[in-house]
Amino acid sequence: MRIINWKKIARFACQQASKQLSDDLGRFYFLRELAGYLRPDYRFKWPDVDWWQDEEFNHYLDRFGELGGMNSDRRWMLRELLRLVANVPGDTAECGVYRGASSYLMCLANRDSSLHEKTHHMFDSFEGLSTPSEQDGSHWSEGDLTCGLELVKQ
Known part of the structure; x- marks a missing residue:
């Protein structure tokens, strides 16, 4: 049985996204998209509170x-x-x-x-x-x- 290191996968995905997305709003939309796969019922708040x-x-x-x-x-x-x-x-x-x-x-x-x-x-x-x-x-x-x-x- 193979053990998957989810933290390592998440860290890699976030590092890649940070390289590709230089602005905060782009990163926010990336998180929303990612959450759509991982937790579709999660409700985000706008990050500019x-x-x-x-x-x-x-x-x-x-x-x-x-x-x-x-x-x-x-x-x-x-x-x-x-x-x-x-x-x-x-x-x-x-x-x-x-x-x-x-x-x-x-x-x-x-x-x-x-x-x-x-x-x-x-x-x-x-x-x-x-x-x-x-x-x-x-x-x-x-x-x-x-x-x-x-x-x-x-």
């Missing part, structure tokens, strides 16, 4: 190890939603804190709220997930998402 260049936000993502991660758009959306409720009275809360990345954004928003003093509440066992039942599926295992309180406090 302004917030990708936001230094302060990128520093935040880097702080939590998410600069190259898959959730940066969700973090940006949370940031923008928090701006919409900045002047609404009331506290904020997060249930299931993990490493505190979302709570950090909420605390920044609360700090910057000019009209109301807000308190942020964090609820978590800090012991990870409990033993999953059949209803939970097979993606998660007991102890996944464990993160100690001391790490979150940093």
Whole structure:
């Protein structure tokens, strides 16, 4: 049985594409075409979103190890939603804190709220997930998402 090194094949294809395609838009269309074969249901975003260049936000993502991660758009959306409720009275809360990345954004928003003093509440066992039942599926295992309180406090 022959083992195929997919990473090596992908690296070679990307190197060849980079040589042939000198502009970012051409590379983007190449990725879309490639994804059409590998993952036809994948939805691309246009690569020219302004917030990708936001230094302060990128520093935040880097702080939590998410600069190259898959959730940066969700973090940006949370940031923008928090701006919409900045002047609404009331506290904020997060249930299931993990490493505190979302709570950090909420605390920044609360700090910057000019009209109301807000308190942020964090609820978590800090012991990870409990033993999953059949209803939970097979993606998660007991102890996944464990993160100690001391790490979150940093």
